[in-house]
Amino acid sequence: MDTGFAHAPIGILEVRPDGVVRDGNDAAETLLSVDMGTVAGESIATVFPDSVEGRVPQAFETPDGELSVEEYYPELDRWLAVDIVPAEEAVYVYLRDETDNRRREQQRDALQSDLHRLTIGTELIADVLGDLVAASTREDIAETICTQLGGTDIYEFAWVGERAVGAETIVLQAAAGTTGRTLDRIEAALDDDADLPELRAIERGEPTVVASLGEDESVPEPIRRAAFADGLGSLLAVPLTYGSSVYGVVGVYATERDAFTARERETFGTVGEMAGFAINATRNRSLLAADRVVELTLRLSDPATPFVAATADTDARIDVTGVIQQGEQLLCYVDAATACRSVEAMATTLSAHEAVTETRVVAEHDGGGSIELIQRIETPLGQLVSQGGTVQSATFGAADDRIVVELPPDEDVRRIADAITRRYDAAVLAKRERRRDEQTTGAVRDTVTARLTDRQAEALRTAFFADYFESPRGSTAEDVATALGITGPTLLHHLRAGQRKLLAAVFDATDEQTDSGRSNGDR
Structure with missing residues (x-):
């Protein structure tokens, strides 16, 4: 090889027409990771590493003219642009490293794809939030979320489940998109109380991502198999929350692995909060506008209720006069008839309960007083309020532990009552529907x-x-x-x-x- 070729900035191989390598310059050695002194006399197929197309060795099987090709060589982790130029007594192979250019193109394409996805996603979320404002029922809310998310080209399908009151299971409410066999397996898993990512999202109260549906063993195997068959790569489960109440969950499925960026997860978290707010609002509107309401009277004797624990084995009596939900806690005002005890002592007893975070004596009089109390939502009273109930009266003491709650007529009152009585020491004493x-x-x-x-x-x-x-x-x-x-x-x-x-x-x-x-x- 002449001196000009030997010091050229690009790789050059001199090859016989039958494909045997004669010589190569330093740049060719570097690009191909070979020693020319060792490979001289070897065939071009031996010198060149494997590629998907293998077009360089093929070119010497029918050397009819020039050839220009750009291929990726996994063994070298490089993209090489190759020009094959026949001469009178030799064939010259010119090599250029295009790896940096290719990676820049891939980064640009990825950024453009992310921007496109972000633009569509932002518009989509805006549409979802806009439609949620107009939704008048929980069914409308579920249909809105599914139709908007499942009908786009960036997600394959979406489904919404409602959380069963007092339990960790969820019931399918709506679905949209190309559900395939995966949704059938999800329904079966719900019936079997299987551990699902959607349930984990409810437990955590935050969006949960499965980056690879086919490989994540936390997903039940029947769902993994169906997702693989349907060409699904990942999912995002978003709880529908309002304060500490979790009303349901939306599962969004995509074809790509690791399809949900951190920005999407944050945005979907907002959607979950807005949907939860909308569900809570529909419940309140339903109760406000209802011509008929359901009054549910329960005996509530569970010590998980601070008032039950505070009045146990005493002559004291507590009447709940006001209940205000504040996110993950209840602000309660009570009148306490403490008999021989002071109202300060009653407040101290209440504050010792694990569900109570703060107490304050509002007023004191002979035989009792009024107390302000903050308790966590995870109490029987909190569960009733978080499910849309309005406390009409609540009395706790030696004679009786009774609560009367008003519910909209379209609520599943039996399901709410069953959930409370299963979880706590409680019994339904009366249920009546009355006209307002x-x-x-x-x-x-x-x-x-x-x-x-x-x-x-x-x-x-x-x-x-x-x-x-x-x-x-x-x-x-x-x-x-x-x-x-x-x-x-x-x-x-x-x-x-x-x-x-x-x-x-x-x-x-x-x-x-x-x-x-x-x-x-x-x-």
Whole structure:
């Protein structure tokens, strides 16, 4: 090989027309990871490593002209551009390393693909959230999620399951997309109470990813087999949550392995929270607008209830006067008839219960007083409230431990009751459906409070049960604000705005009229 070829910046092999390598330069040695002194005299097929197409050795089997090819060589982990140029007495093979260029192209393509997926995903999530706002029933919510997610080209299918009250199992509610055999296996696994990623998402309360459906042994084998047959690579399970309540789960399946980026997981977490909020809102709307309601009366004697434990083996009595759900806890106000004990002693007894995080004496009088108490949601009372129930009355003491809860008529009341009685020492004493009279106290209350925002209603309820409006006050503004986890000025803002709306309703005036009167007449 002449001197010019020997020092060329690209690899050059000199090959006989029959495919035997004569010589090569230093660059060719480096690119092919060979020693030219050793391989000279060997065939081109021996010198060149294997590739998928194997087109370089094939070119010497029918050397009819020039050939340009670019191939990946796994043994070298390189992309090589090869030009084969026949001459009079030799064939020259020119080699260029295209690995860096190829990897840059792959990175660019991956970024473009991620951007495309992110754009579609962002638009999709916006559509889902928009439709959730308009959904009026839990069935609408499930259909909305499935139709939107299962109908896109970036996910194969989606399904929504509802969590059975008081249990860890979920029941299929809706599905959309190309479900194949995988959904059938999922339904069978639900019937068998098998351990599913969707159940783990409910337990953790956060999105759960299976990056490789075919290889993850935490997925039941029948589902792994079906997913492989259906060409599915990964899944994302997202719980539908509101505060500490988990209403269900959505399972989203994709064809690619590790298809769900960290950004997608975070975004889907927001979807789960919005769906949970929508489900909770539909339950509240259902109860508010229902012509008929179901009253469920239970005997609740389980020591998991702080009030049961506090009144056991004593003559004390506790009446729950107000219950306000705050995320993963319940803010309760109770009247305690403590007989020979002080209300401070009762508060101390309540605070010793594992479910109670904080107590405060609001007022004290002969034979008892009122107490503010914060308890975790994982109690019988919390489970009833988190399932859409409104506590009408709750009394605990030596004579009886009884709670009356009001539920919308479209709730599965039997399922809720069964879940409570299976899990706790409880029994259903009565269940009756009654028609709401338009002039009942509840109806009037609902009409008036419909004007309030959620935060205004929460602030007013808490202040009322905390005896803030009593004279003398049982709680200061700072006490009420602390119970709500907000600042004093924020509390006063909500109280004033809420009181103005309530007074406008009582005096048959609109907010606009009130504002107008204040701006024009109150000067």
